[in-house]
Amino acid sequence: MKRVVFNQKGGVGKSSITCNLAAISAARGAKTLVVDLDVQGNSSHYLGYEPDQPGNGSVADFLDQRSGFFSVEKAPAEFVHATPFENLYLLPASPKLAHIEKDLESRYKIYKLRDALVELAKDYEEIYIDTPPNLNFYSKSALIAAEELLIPFDCDSFSLQALHLLLENVFELKSDHNQALEVGGIVVNQYQGQARLPRQLIEAMQGEQLPIYNTFLPASVKMKESHSLRKPLPHMAARHKLTLQFELLHDDVMEGRHLRVEDEPVEQEPAEQSA
Ligand SMILES: Nc1ncnc2c1ncn2[C@@H]1O[C@H](COP(=O)(O)OP(=O)(O)OP(=O)(O)O)[C@@H](O)[C@H]1O
Ligand SMILES: [Mg+2]
Secondary structure, X not given: OEEEEOOOOOOOOHHHHHHHHHHHHHHOOOOEEEEEOOOOOXXXXXXXXXXXXXXXXXXXXXXXXXXXXXXXXXXXXXXXXXXXXXXXXXXXXXXXXXXXXXXXXXXXXXXXXXXXXXXXXXXXOEEEEEOOOOOOHHHHHHHHHOOEEEEEEOOOOOHHHHHHHHHHHHHHHHHHHOOOOEEEEEEEOOEXXXXXXXXXXXXXXXXXOOOEEOOOOEOOHHHHHHHHHOOOHHHHOOOOHHHHHHHHHXXXXXXXXXXXXXXXXXOOOOHHHXX
């Protein structure tokens, strides 16, 4: 399955959610690929990639290839790197993504990632795509290439507005370019069950019948620690509350389990109590 994690709002947890869901898929035995389309390269860094690592190149090198009279393009698999984690592979980002974006756009390369992922899906059971925090050439390429969209949501008052705009853009893109794209669900991140605003926002989304995954992710300092140690949560804190919630979220994503309109958002203890 090809899943894209996207929200044009910055800092909502796209990279954290991409890498941890991918790490869980991989730990459960599925050969898994993370594609990092964000020039910031946070997912690549998190999964242990060093930009000056010899060989292979990045997703930018793949997209930027030109086939000439005497040369053929290299297959996308040649740009994939192993990570330190079993079954988990990476098609890394690079600062070069910023420099080649306009050129790729003018050369109509918006479908190149889709075609590459059709090839790679023959070898990788689960593919997760991390995207930049704006609707640019790369996030559009990802939405065209994917079958399912996961939308991280951070329960902030601007988020609901951003979500409506996002859904409008996604439905337009779906009808013009990728009929196969489905909204898998909204991932509620950094949820504070005791505060009023997050509960009101969730109720508003339930009222609009938006598909919200059952399991909410609490805020925890373990997330930042996990980033700085460059180890996804299942490899760093296997029994921590946040990791366990990620495992449940992974099941929701695999099985398409959503909150029902009448469900109360689950009351959550702060994650640190079980650290
Ligand atoms: N559940 C969480 N608990 C605590 N901190 C979190 C949680 N989720 C994300 N964060 C922190 O919030 C910050 C933003 O997360 P992340 O980089 O995953 O978001 P993003 O949407 O990918 O950001 P960008 O839009 O810049 O790509 C990071 O510092 C991360 O450690
Ligand atoms: Mg990110």
